[in-house]
Amino acid sequence: MSLAWAFYFSTVLVYLGVNMIACWGLNLQYGYTGILNFAYIIFVSAGAYTAAILTLGPKTDGSFQQYVFGMNLPFPLPIIAGGVVGGLLSALVGIIGLRRLRSDYQAMVFLVISLIATTVVTNDVGLFNGPAGLSVVPKPLDTVVNLSLINYQWFYVGVTAVICLIVYWFVRRITNSPLGRSMRAVRDHEQAAAALGKNVAAIRMRAFVIGGVIAGVSGAVLVSFISAWSPGGWLYQETFVLFTAIIVGGTANNAGAALGALLVPVLFLESTRFLPPIGRPGLIDALQWVAVGALALIFLWFWPRGVLPERRRVIRLSTPSGPAAAAEPASADQSTGGK
Amino acid sequence: MAQTPALLSVDHLRKSYGGVHAVDGVSFDVGEGRITGLIGPNGAGKSTVLGMVAGAIGPTGGSILLNGVEIAGWPSYKVARQGVGRTFQQSGDFSRMTVMENLLTAKPGQRGDSLRGALLGKRYWRAEEEMLLARATDLVRRFDMAGMVNELGGSLSGGQRRLLEIMRALMSEPKFLLLDEPMAGVNPALGERIGDYLLELRDAGLSMMLVEHEMSIVEKLCDPIIVMAQGQILSRGTMSEIRGDQRVIDAYLNG
Numbered sequence: 001m002s003l004a005w006a007f008y009f010s011t012v013l014v015y016l017g018v019n020m021i022a023c024w025g026l027n028l029q030y031g032y033t034g035i036l037n038f039a040y041i042i043f044v045s046a047g048a049y050t051a052a053i054l055t056l057g058p059k060t061d062g063s064f065q066q067y068v069f070g071m072n073l074p075f076p077l078p079i080i081a082g083g084v085v086g087g088l089l090s091a092l093v094g095i096i097g098l099r100r101l102r103s104d105y106q107a108m109v110f111l112v113i114s115l116i117a118t119t120v121v122t123n124d125v126g127l128f129n130g131p132a133g134l135s136v137v138p139k140p141l142d143t144v145v146n147l148s149l150i151n152y153q154w155f156y157v158g159v160t161a162v163i164c165l166i167v168y169w170f171v172r173r174i175t176n177s178p179l180g181r182s183m184r185a186v187r188d189h190e191q192a193a194a195a196l197g198k199n200v201a202a203i204r205m206r207a208f209v210i211g212g213v214i215a216g217v218s219g220a221v222l223v224s225f226i227s228a229w230s231p232g233g234w235l236y237q238e239t240f241v242l243f244t245a246i247i248v249g250g251t252a253n254n255a256g257a258a259l260g261a262l263l264v265p266v267l268f269l270e271s272t273r274f275l276p277p278i279g280r281p282g283l284i285d286a287l288q289w290v291a292v293g294a295l296a297l298i299f300l301w302f303w304p305r306g307v308l309p310e311r312r313r314v315i316r317l318s319t320p321s322g323p324a325a326a327a328e329p330a331s332a333d334q335s336t337g338g339k
Numbered sequence: 340m341a342q343t344p345a346l347l348s349v350d351h352l353r354k355s356y357g358g359v360h361a362v363d364g365v366s367f368d369v370g371e372g373r374i375t376g377l378i379g380p381n382g383a384g385k386s387t388v389l390g391m392v393a394g395a396i397g398p399t400g401g402s403i404l405l406n407g408v409e410i411a412g413w414p415s416y417k418v419a420r421q422g423v424g425r426t427f428q429q430s431g432d433f434s435r436m437t438v439m440e441n442l443l444t445a446k447p448g449q450r451g452d453s454l455r456g457a458l459l460g461k462r463y464w465r466a467e468e469e470m471l472l473a474r475a476t477d478l479v480r481r482f483d484m485a486g487m488v489n490e491l492g493g494s495l496s497g498g499q500r501r502l503l504e505i506m507r508a509l510m511s512e513p514k515f516l517l518l519d520e521p522m523a524g525v526n527p528a529l530g531e532r533i534g535d536y537l538l539e540l541r542d543a544g545l546s547m548m549l550v551e552h553e554m555s556i557v558e559k560l561c562d563p564i565i566v567m568a569q570g571q572i573l574s575r576g577t578m579s580e581i582r583g584d585q586r587v588i589d590a591y592l593n594g
Contacts, residue, residue, distance in 0.1 A: 170458070173457050173458050176461075178443070178444075178450070178464060179451060179454065179456065181440060181443065181444050184435065184440075185433050187435075188435055188436060189432065192431035192504075193433075193444075195416075196446075196508075197420045197447025198444075199416045200416065252435070310435060312437060312491065313439075313440060315437075315489065
């Protein structure tokens with residue numbers, strides 16, 4: 001493998017990991033709990049900006065970029081802080097958007113919040129350096145491991161993989177528990193869940209905040225790798241790429257969300273890079289959004305459950321006299337992957 | 340009618356939508372160990388009363404005492420945690436979950452139903468899960484649904500959904516069960532069976548309130564019966580007492 005290809009593949013692998021993390025968080029909100037969080041990307045972005053300003057160090061007068069609250073924290077604190085800020089921002093947005101509104105109105109509120117967030121960050125230059133964004137964010141452990149550029153690339157692939165495993169373990173514990181079942185109950189029939197004593201607002205809020213933490217972690221992992229973050233990278237359309245990913249991969253299935261992360265943001269969007277240039281410059285980029293939208297529509301029409309559908313948790317009843325069998329999920333159409 | 344201690348005591352309950360008085364000053368008591376029928380023509384306000392008792396609809400005024408505790412205006416989940424189960428007029432199943440999962444979901448406050456409990460893992464909540472599974476297994480056998488446990492809620496017939504909802508409400512061992520037209524859209528044979536189950540439950544001591552507009556069902560199951568029309572109570576008593584009430588006859592003929 002030539003050096004250029006090694007760079008490319010390692011970069012794509014980090015992108016894949018970041019997208020998988022983001023898709024698991026969104027899947028928890030949308031696939032399991034039924035929340036149409038059209039602002040998801042702003043929580044990714046909150047994590048990214050947080051990790052960036054916590055590694056860039058205190059701002060000096062001679063600095064070419066402006067930002068608030070600069071610190072120089074060691075890895076993995078900036079990534080953890082990214083998750084915390086993603087969760088806190090989710091709690092705030094959740095209080096505004098989640099509590100009293102029906103889900104279709106919630107979706108509109110979230111979309112508007114996403115637009116407002118981009119506008120504010122673009123125009124308030126003092127916050128995160130405005131439209132130019134933050135750059136030269138130091139890479140985590142770069143000076144500690146002291147590797148060549150390409151070896152650092154592979155090192156970071158490993159870091160991303162470890163964080164992926166941690167997030168996957170966390171999400172799976174939730175989705176396989178009675179809490180995950182309550183989330184799906186809220187998704188399927190809100191009033192019936194409430195009539196069974198489920199505090200619907202609290203369950204939604206919990207899924208929303210946990211999803212926000214995961215979103216923040218994904219943004220923090222990405223910014224630590226690419227060293228730059230600007231409003232152009234988190235337009236509201238990016239949320240729909242992630243929605244398309246979990247719709248294609250399979251909603252309410254963690255393996256499906258991971259597969260969707262591979263198929264849509266990585267394979268589908270990366271493949272356009274290899275198209276011959278056609279039309280005006282930027283035409284292919286613009287058409288990407290159209291293509292992603294069309295992909296989502298095609299799946300919603302013809303294959304709404306995705307490539308790896310939500311699995312049916314089958315149980316076998318015990319014989320009438322004996323004790324009941326444990327509710328082990330059957331493995332017939334189960335696909336877990338990973339751990 | 341012999342007086343039993345009041346489990347539920349509703350007093351001057353009102354619900355207005357704009358200028359429309361859907362429920363207009365309704366007062367009644369529900370005794371323990373009985374199936375109280377709430378009947379009346381379409382639009383009488385029966386389901387609104389039931390919704391207010393269950394906490395799904397906030398009352399405009401009045402009081403609802405459950406075992407002496409004021410629950411008017413409480414949210415559904417709090418009312419449910421006081422031991423009130425309910426079924427829905429339209430289907431209330433969790434459509435993308437299996438029949439068994441529908442049942443296992445039903446108990447409030449499960450160990451694994453918190454973030455901490457979920458993260459602690461299966462070892463932390465397995466024992467309770469197995470207990471619930473045993474209870475659910477008993478229920479599906481009693482209601483002849485054992486063959487359906489792995490079917491998705493959304494794939495059941497109308498009658499099976501009614502049974503599922505009743506079983507699900509029973510999972511949390513309620514003290515009081517609110518049933519909103521449990522026989523609507525169900526074939527007569529299954530409707531009869533549902534009726535027999537309800538009588539069994541009553542004999543086992545469960546108190547119920549049944550909303551229905553089909554007189555024949557109510558006659559078989561309910562005592563006492565409350566008749567509503569246009570948001571108010573027209574009459575109450577046993578079936579024979581109600582049959583003799585000219586206001587009831589008028590309401591049904593005009594309704």
